Structure formats: structure tokens, C-alpha cells
Amino acid sequence: MDIAGLPFSQACENNKQPILEVLQQELKDSKNVLEIGSGTGQHSVYFAPNLSHLQWQTSDIIANHNVIEAWHTAYPAPNLYAPLPFDLNSDLLPLSLISSQSYDAVFTANTLHIIAWPLVERLFKLVGDALPLHGKLVIYGPFNENGQYTSEGNRRFDEMLRRHNNSSGIRDKETVVTLGVTHHLALLTTQKMPANNQLLVFEKTL
Numbered sequence: 001m002d003i004a005g006l007p008f009s010q011a012c013e014n015n016k017q018p019i020l021e022v023l024q025q026e027l028k029d030s031k032n033v034l035e036i037g038s039g040t041g042q043h044s045v046y047f048a049p050n051l052s053h054l055q056w057q058t059s060d061i062i063a064n065h066n067v068i069e070a071w072h073t074a075y076p077a078p079n080l081y082a083p084l085p086f087d088l089n090s091d092l093l094p095l096s097l098i099s100s101q102s103y104d105a106v107f108t109a110n111t112l113h114i115i116a117w118p119l120v121e122r123l124f125k126l127v128g129d130a131l132p133l134h135g136k137l138v139i140y141g142p143f144n145e146n147g148q149y150t151s152e153g154n155r156r157f158d159e160m161l162r163r164h165n166n167s168s169g170i171r172d173k174e175t176v177v178t179l180g181v182t183h184h185l186a187l188l189t190t191q192k193m194p195a196n197n198q199l200l201v202f203e204k205t206l
Ligand SMILES: C[S@@+](CC[C@H](N)C(=O)[O-])C[C@H]1O[C@@H](n2cnc3c(N)ncnc32)[C@H](O)[C@@H]1O
Pocket: 009, 012, 036, 037, 038, 039, 040, 043, 060, 061, 064, 086, 087, 088, 089, 108, 109, 110, 111, 114, 115, 119
């Protein structure tokens, strides 16, 4: 299939290998992963065949499904699954989607700075409720540290985000970590990633 003309993320192309290298380590004992906010689907078509020991379930708001499905058609993998509808804004958010599938890991990239803070809180509640003991939550993206930007590029990015939508913005890592504790998700490791991004790995502790 020709993917020319499909939405394409250069950032995904740039960060997919560094992220994969961390996932190969951090998800080596996982079996069933839910990806939240799959975007174009580019990450999923790269990760699934390179993490063949696990099942990779994509999800996003329905508006993105056609694109994700087109990428899946172009780059199919036996352990890669068509997107589930998953909108953190929806009153009808099917919690059972997460819990009935017994996911033991959740991955999300570049979502926390896009969605409003109450939706970040909702995401943590859903994931905290759904994951089993020792389940993993892996979050990739930019974070502030001690209330400070970690780079000039992140400061400009944050300003751009807030101009576009004043409920978006780079989150403080410490606040996110505290939110995790509320939902029995303890920060296990922080990996510094290229382009001033970070990858946070949480583990369900109860
Ligand atoms: C910047 S994109 C990141 C996409 C992809 N994960 C990546 O790293 O390129 C943000 C993602 O968050 C998703 N998103 C935005 N609002 C959402 C919501 N209310 N519920 C679930 N996902 C949402 C978007 O549809 C989009 O896929």
C-alpha cells in the first residue's frame, strides 16, 4: 500500500528507535500492551514487530482511526491490533476496554502535554485501576524538572502549546510522579531521551 499522502510525524521517525531500545528492556516481561493516543500509528507499526513477545493494542480518539488503520495496512504485524476508540473526554469511556483485556502495560507518547490536566488525572486513575500488581505505565515526552524547563527548546515548545490551547503545556515531572503515587503507580525509572525528552516508567504497587 502507498502511504504517500498519509499524515506523517517526523518526530516519531526520529524517536522510535531510542524509545524501542528502552521498551525492549522495560517491557521484556509484559504480554499485553495498550497504547493510548497512538496518533498516526507510526510508533505502533515499528514497535509491534520489534517486540514480538507481546500484543500491541492501539487506541485513540476516533478521528485518528483511519490514519492508524492505513499505517497498519501498509505495515501489518501479527501482534498489532486495530485502534480501539479511547477518548479521555468521553463520559462513555469504556473502562472495561482496559480491564477486560487484562493489559499488563500501558504506553503513551507525547500526550500529557496535549491533553488538559484533568484528563491527565483521569488517565492515571484509569490506568491505576486497570493494571495488575507490577503492571507498567510507560510515558514518553517532555517534562519540566523542579518547575524549570530542561531546555530553551522546551520553553519555546511550551509557549507554542499554550498559545494554541491554554489547557495544554509541558507538565512538571514531580507533579506527575505525585499523581502516580495517588494511584499506586510508583516511578521505577527515568530515562533521558534525545531532544530533551524523557521516558518515565511507573510500576503498579498494589
Ligand atoms: C501529539 S499527539 C501524539 C501522538 C503519538 N503518540 C506520537 O507520539 O506521535 C497527541 C495524541 O493525543 C491524542 N489525544 C488528544 N486528546 C485525547 C483525548 N481526549 N483522549 C485520548 N487521546 C487524546 C491525540 O489524538 C493524539 O494521538
